Amino acid sequence: MHTSNHTLDVPVLIVGGGGCGLTASILLSDLGVDHLLVERHSSTSVLPKAHYLNQRTMEVFRQHGLAERIYAVGTPMSMMRKVRWRTTLGGDGPFDGRTFHEIDAFGGGELVATYERDSPGPSSNYPQIRLEPLLREEAERRGPGRVRFNHELTALSQDEQGVTATVVDRTSNQPLRIRAQYVVAADGGKTIGPMLGVRMHGPTDLGRIVSSHISADLSAWWDDACLITWLINPDYEGVFGSGAMVPMGPTWGRHSEEWVVHFGFPPGQETPFDEAGVVPHLRALLKLPALEMKVHKVSNWQLDAVLADRYQIGRVLFAGDAAHRHPPTTGLGLNTAVQDAHNLAWKLALVIGGRAGPALLESYATERRPVGMRNVDWAMFTAMNHGVLDAGMGFSPLQTPELRRANFEAFFADTPMGATRRARAAEVFATQRTEFQAHDLEIGYAYDTGALVPDSSSRPPRDPLGGRYVPTARPGHRLPHAWLTVAGQRLSSLDLVGDGARFALLTGPDAEAWRAAANAAFAAAKLPLQIVTVDEAVDPDGSWRKCCGLHAAGAVLVRPDNHVAWRSAGLSADPAAELAGVLATVLGEH
Numbered sequence: 001m002h003t004s005n006h007t008l009d010v011p012v013l014i015v016g017g018g019g020c021g022l023t024a025s026i027l028l029s030d031l032g033v034d035h036l037l038v039e040r041h042s043s044t045s046v047l048p049k050a051h052y053l054n055q056r057t058m059e060v061f062r063q064h065g066l067a068e069r070i071y072a073v074g075t076p077m078s079m080m081r082k083v084r085w086r087t088t089l090g091g092d093g094p095f096d097g098r099t100f101h102e103i104d105a106f107g108g109g110e111l112v113a114t115y116e117r118d119s120p121g122p123s124s125n126y127p128q129i130r131l132e133p134l135l136r137e138e139a140e141r142r143g144p145g146r147v148r149f150n151h152e153l154t155a156l157s158q159d160e161q162g163v164t165a166t167v168v169d170r171t172s173n174q175p176l177r178i179r180a181q182y183v184v185a186a187d188g189g190k191t192i193g194p195m196l197g198v199r200m201h202g203p204t205d206l207g208r209i210v211s212s213h214i215s216a217d218l219s220a221w222w223d224d225a226c227l228i229t230w231l232i233n234p235d236y237e238g239v240f241g242s243g244a245m246v247p248m249g250p251t252w253g254r255h256s257e258e259w260v261v262h263f264g265f266p267p268g269q270e271t272p273f274d275e276a277g278v279v280p281h282l283r284a285l286l287k288l289p290a291l292e293m294k295v296h297k298v299s300n301w302q303l304d305a306v307l308a309d310r311y312q313i314g315r316v317l318f319a320g321d322a323a324h325r326h327p328p329t330t331g332l333g334l335n336t337a338v339q340d341a342h343n344l345a346w347k348l349a350l351v352i353g354g355r356a357g358p359a360l361l362e363s364y365a366t367e368r369r370p371v372g373m374r375n376v377d378w379a380m381f382t383a384m385n386h387g388v389l390d391a392g393m394g395f396s397p398l399q400t401p402e403l404r405r406a407n408f409e410a411f412f413a414d415t416p417m418g419a420t421r422r423a424r425a426a427e428v429f430a431t432q433r434t435e436f437q438a439h440d441l442e443i444g445y446a447y448d449t450g451a452l453v454p455d456s457s458s459r460p461p462r463d464p465l466g467g468r469y470v471p472t473a474r475p476g477h478r479l480p481h482a483w484l485t486v487a488g489q490r491l492s493s494l495d496l497v498g499d500g501a502r503f504a505l506l507t508g509p510d511a512e513a514w515r516a517a518a519n520a521a522f523a524a525a526k527l528p529l530q531i532v533t534v535d536e537a538v539d540p541d542g543s544w545r546k547c548c549g550l551h552a553a554g555a556v557l558v559r560p561d562n563h564v565a566w567r568s569a570g571l572s573a574d575p576a577a578e579l580a581g582v583l584a585t586v587l588g589e590h
Ligand SMILES: Cc1cc2nc3c(=O)[nH]c(=O)nc-3n(C[C@H](O)[C@H](O)[C@H](O)COP(=O)(O)OP(=O)(O)OC[C@H]3O[C@@H](n4cnc5c(N)ncnc54)[C@H](O)[C@@H]3O)c2cc1C
Pocket: 015, 016, 017, 018, 019, 020, 021, 038, 039, 040, 041, 047, 049, 050, 051, 052, 128, 151, 152, 153, 154, 186, 187, 188, 190, 191, 211, 299, 301, 319, 320, 321, 322, 328, 329, 330, 331, 332, 333, 334, 335, 337
C-alpha cells in the first residue's frame, strides 16, 4: 500500500467489515496479499445475528489458525446438540411447558460419530456480535493498519487497469482516493451492487421478523442441551403464536446471560416494535409474566431469498450477503459468506502475485454462484418446511381459536389417538433434519466447472434431503478428510495444503513419474507444492486411498482451498505434458 498524488494504491480493496470482509482480510494477510478493508460503521455488528458455524466454516477457520480461539469461547457441543419445539417456557396451564418434539442437531447427539468421521473441525456456535470483534482483532493483528472502520465507500469506477474508489473517513469527513487492482464487495449488498446495477433475483419481503436481543435469567426454564427452542404458544392465535429463541452467551446453556427471541408476521400485518414495546409480547410469548429483562436492541427485518445475477463485474467481486440473501434457517448466511471469501482469497493471491491470469478470478463466479443458488433455495425450503411441521402437529393458519385450542388437547391427550398424532408429528419433524442435520449440504458441495479439470466419473448421487454425505476426490469436490500420518506427524488430509498458500499432490507409491512431472510444472510456475506419497505408513488401512480413488500409480491434485483440481487413476503417456496442461487449465491460462 502506498500513497502518491493523494491516491492510496493497494492491490485489493475490501468493502465491508462484516463476517465476509473480515474473513477475506485475514485470509489475504495470511497469503501475503496487501489490501485495505473499509467499514462504514465505527464498530462491528451491534446485533447478535448469525451464530451457527458449520463444519466447513470451522475447517476454513482451522486452516487459518482461528478455530481454537472460537472453540474456546463458543458453545460447547454438549450445549448445542438439540433443537426443541415446545409450547411455552413458563406458565402452569395444562399445555404450558410441554414439548412437542426434539431432534439432534449441528453434529451433536447421535450425529457425533458421523460428523467426526467426515471433518477435523466440529461445528460451533458463536454469534456475530461476539465473532466479529474476534475476527476484527485477528484482521488488525495480521494486517496492521489495513482495517479501517468508520470509513465509507461513496463512489467507485473502473477501467482496464484498475478500480478507483472514493472512501470518506467519517471521523474527519475527509475523502480518500483509492486505486485498487480488485475490489471485494463484502458490503451486504448495501452499496456497490446497486451502484453497478447488480440485480438480486428472487422473492423479497416473504415475512417480517422481530428479533429481540435481551439479557434475562432463564436458567429455571432452559435445558442445557438445547441450542434453539421453537415456541408454539397455546394462548396465541396465528403466527404470533410462534417464535424461536437462542442463548447468546457469553456463558452457554441455561446460564446464558443473553438471548435472542425471534417472532414473525405475515407481510402487511406488521407492527414495528421498539425496545419498550416488545417486553409485554416477549413475556406473553414465553409465558413468564414477571420475567425481568433488559432489552438491548430490537430489529425489525424482512425475509428475502435473492441471488445476485452476477458475482463479478470487471474487477469487482461480490461475496457474502452482497451475492445472496435468504432466510436464516439452516444458518447459511454467514457460513456461505466465509466460504465465498475462502474461494476468492487464494485466487486473488495468485493473480495479484502474477502467478495466474485474471481468468482464474472468473472461476469464482462459475464455482460459487451455483452454491449460492442452492443455498438460497435450501434456506427457503427449510424456512417453508416449518409450515409442514405446523401441519404435522395439526395446526393450520385457517383454524379458529377454538379449533386451535382443541388441537393442543388432542395432541397431548393420553389416548391412542393422542399417541397417533404424536407419532405422525415425529415423522413429519424428521423432515426438519434438512435444517439441523444438513451434513451433506454443508460439506458436500462441489464445483462442476471452474478452476479444475473434470474427469469422466459421474457425481455420486446426493441425498435429496441434504444429510448423507458421500466422500469423494472427484475433481471439484472437497478432499475427503482422514487422519493421516505424514513424516511421523498426525495430520488431517485437509492440512496438506497448509494455510492455503500451496497445492498438494497426493500420489500412490508407484507414481514417481507424476511426482517428477508435478515438481517440474510447479517449479516452472513458481508455485509451492506439497507432494505426499500415500502408502501404508500414511494411510494404514488404505480406506482413505480407496475413498479417494487413489491407485498405486495414480495422483490427485488438491487446490489451496482443499477442493480437488484433477486426478488420474494411473500413469499417462506423457505425465509432464499432462500436468503442465492441468496447471494451465486450473490457473485459467487456456
Ligand atoms: C437481524 C439479522 C439477523 C440475522 N440472523 C441470522 C441468523 O440467525 N443466521 C444466519 O445464518 N444469518 C443471519 N443473518 C444473516 C447474516 O447475518 C448475514 O448472512 C451475514 O452477516 C453476512 O455477512 P456479510 O459480511 O456478507 O454482510 P454484513 O454482515 O451485512 O456486512 C456488510 C458490511 O458492509 C458494510 N458496508 C455496507 N456499505 C458500505 C460502504 N459503502 N462502505 C463501507 N462499508 C459498507 C456494512 O456496514 C456491514 O458492516 C441475519 C441478518 C440480520 C440482519
